[in-house]
Amino acid sequence: MISRRRGYHGITIASASLTGIPVDHQSFDLPLPGFLHVTAPHYYREGQEGESEEAFSTRLVNEIEALILAEGPQTIAAFFAEPVMGAGGVIVPPQGYWEKLQPVLKKYGIILVADEVICGFGRTGRMFGSQTFDIQPDMMILSKQLSSSYLPISAILMNDMVFEPIADESHAIGAFAHGFTNGGNPTAAAVAIEVLNIMEERDLMAHVSDVSVHFQARLRALGASSTLVGEARGVGLIGALELVTDKATRSSSLQVGQLAKYAFGLLQNKGVIARAMGDTLAFSPPLIITREQVDMIFDGVAEVLAQMEREIGSGQFH
Ligand SMILES: Cc1ncc(COP(=O)(O)O)c(C=O)c1O
Incomplete structure (x- = not known):
């Protein structure tokens, strides 16, 4: 898994490993092996003297491609990222970053996961951060404003490339063996649907x-x-x-x-x-x-x- 320094994805053992904030790793023996972090896309702090924003984006994408090649593309499952980083300090991607990065991920068959937990449902001015930044993710992680957090709910959207192997294997072994106790909670889902209706009604x-x-x-x-x-x-x-x-x-x-x-x-x-x-x-x-x-x-x-x-x-x- 590749994610970015200063990214925030949560505090379970895997999501905290994706997270790129030192205090979430210190004292917790994290990240787990196999979670790799690349430079935060923060031009103000990470840009070099005389480097344009576009050139900064190119350098960061080159760094990611070099890491993929060094690790072996077949060993990389996914690239996890927030369209705009939230908890890492509100980092808006530099000019050209997403445009240059996506073809590289595609080239090596690496799934792009957009963590829309903060960006989703209007925060960035469009329904999803992925729309604001012209990102075509294979998966999207949704929460927070999905129900305006009146009740806890989260959702994962995935395209067929991700879904089909999971469905096939679940059929082969006879079950989707990774459900949660509270998954698909109907009350939370009803509240989320009403929140989405209100968002539409009020435009x-x-x-x-x-x-x-x-x-x-x-x-x-x-x-x-x-x-x-x-x-x-x-x-x-x-x-x-x-x-x-x-x-x-x-x-x-x-x-x-x-x-x-x-x-x-x-x-x-x-x-x-x-x-x-x-x-x-x-x-x-x-x-x-x-x-x-x-x-x-x-x-x-x-x-x-x-x-x-x-x-x-x-x-x-x-
Ligand atoms: C971008 C992002 N992803 C994931 C999470 C984790 O969500 P949870 O705390 O519900 O696991 C957060 C929480 O703030 C977040 O900001």
Whole structure:
């Protein structure tokens, strides 16, 4: 299995092995053997001096192809990826990444699994992140907004190339031998169907595609106006601000995570819930958010950043 550093896929023994976040591996004897991780597609942090975004994508895809060849293509089952990385810090793929990567996976017959647990059902502005980034996955993993998490439910979609060998083998051995106790729960399924109906009735995708323009504009404006924002990034209704104390060197003179943790606390006092991931502050509001509520978020963030700039400038921040 190949996945990416900073990817997040869960915490079971296999999904935590796919996950590429050190703290999920440390102390748990993970990843299991056979799980390989490649460079995170984060141009701001991983791009080299003078390298264009396209060239960065080419280098990353070359790295993946070299790994496939070194391991032996017949030994690689699948490539797992979030269309946009969520828990790893909201990483939007660089220009050309998916376009260049997919033919390589196809060439070696490697299944592409799109983990749509965060991206699915509108987060990126289209129904699926795979549509936003023109990805044709062989499998899709769905959860969260499938039921708006009112009841727990997840689903796996697969194409015939994946399904048929599983069906054939299940017939041969007489059972699909990997069901879960709570799989196919009818109550959760009914709630999910109703959530999907409401999404359609309210034309939530149209709302997201409209309001997200304002969300992204306000987010990116902070990237330009605040001396503490190294990178403002996002797509649809997911976004993040990576905080630094020195924009030129893209670094913080404080302990890792201190800036975002402090901002998170100040924001919470204003009634704005963000998520601090290292020094990245992430925003992922409900899809029904209004333009006015987007302003409430980013007015609050602007005030907090201005306060932190003052405190850092006067040496009060420690
Ligand atoms: C992209 C992604 N995949 C998988 C998961 C794991 O889902 P669960 O915790 O329900 O196993 C998460 C959880 O946040 C996620 O963000």
